[in-house]
Amino acid sequence: DGGITQSPKYLFRKEGQNVTLSCEQNLNHDAMYWYRQDPGQGLRLIYYSQIVNDFQKGDIAEGYSVSREKKESFPLTVTSAQKNPTAFYLCASSIKKDNNQPQHFGDGTRLSIL
């Protein structure tokens, strides 16, 4: 069954700690995206990747880092530099590089500060 898997579903971060959110897809999609969603808000783009070994900053990249070593995987690290990390994080993918393609989302990771 093809899809996008995000883990963990819930994550708690201590002050000064880096945490990594996993995103794996078996849809053979080229493009992958990370979004942040705050309560009652829309989606804000953190990073996106159009191809393996390449990624670009989105609108709110500060305090986050990503890697794209494999087509299937696009992990997001929330660093200690991100002072307000509590949010719902959504990973998405699309089949091609351009934006005429719909995005498919994982179930998300809810990150909270301890």
Place this chain on the structure above:
Amino acid sequence: GQQVMQIPQYQHVQEGEDFTTYCNSSTTLSNIQWYKQRPGGHPVFLIQLVKSGEVKKQKRLTFQFGEAKKNSSLHITATQTTDVGTYFCAGSYAGNNRKLIWGLGTSLAVNP
């Protein structure tokens, strides 16, 4: 910068009433997509509109793209409790095809 404005932010309706959400852009869009996010869930793609004046239907949902490709609407006829959720539009612009610009969404509540 490029922005997609979506209204209303919230809408409460009685089951059986109609519902419409609108998206507006100050500049011409290449295409617009609509997504639905159920409470506690993730956005799910509904439809994409590409052509000027395009109208598409999915059962009780009607999607329109304006003639100038600067606005779009989603209309639900005779809402049901299963329609509850937040509806997002997301547009892309010529020359900026690398990312979607998302509206803030319209949250729909349906009273049975």
